[in-house]
Amino acid sequence: MDDKMIDVLELRRDAKEVKRHVVLMRIMGLLVIILVLIVAVAYAISYFYDKFGSFTVKVNKYDMIHQGLTLSETPEYDKTIAVLNANIVYDMTNISGNDLPENIDKVNGSHNGDNYIAYTFYLINAGDDTVSYTGEMTIENVTKKVDEAVRIAVFKNGVKTVYGKTKSNGGGIESDCDSEFLTSNIVMKTLTEDFKANGKDKYTVVVWLEGNDPDCIDDIIGGTLKLGMNFKITEST
Helix, strand or coil: CCCCHHHHHHHHHHHHHHHHHHEEEHHHHHHHHHHHHHHHHHHHHHHHHHHHHHEEEEEHHHHHHHCEEEEEECCCCCCCCCCCCCCCCCCCEEEEEHHHHCCCCCCCCCCEEECCCEEEHHHHHHHHCEEEEEEEEEEECCCCCCHCCEEEEEEEEEEEEEEEECCCCCCCCCCCEEEEEECCCEEEEEEEECCCCEEEEEEEEEEECCCCCCCCHHHHHHEEEEEEEEEEEEEEE
């Protein structure tokens, strides 16, 4: 084989290697772009979730499957549901609890105002047994001590209870509250006994920043709060 033929073969080999290299670099570039997009989407979801908080209601899945305990945003339901999520409020600022609508527990599902979260749902015994159940509301995450000024009203079958954190100076319950948070991360607990088949308990949860609280100061601006309410059966007959 003469030198000219060898040069042609080497040139072709070099051209193929260059082409493979170009294709590989394009694939790597595409993979990098996809990875960046995935990270950006995950960051955006995390950012909005952390910035604006949330309220989630859950039923123990075992109780849903085996006892028929279910959640619904309306008194009627066509399937069993274990988890409900309330809509979030963007850039919520402080208000007075006295300014909340009087009929705030009369609307089903999410019915937020500009500066408060309001969510109505139903816990339904869709099974055949009479049961007892407990419900517990917890603070799943909080930043910038925004919980010092937050108020949480819970309506259970029309009966309203307002919860707030103990005064930061240790002086006990806030004057506009009916009860203090049970612990630093547990807002309240409820117990229902003799909850018969086809029974329905209606809950409305309202969350706002109380402007008349001495702890409602500029330092809590940008703070976030995540709440969860969990129900489980304690006894069935």
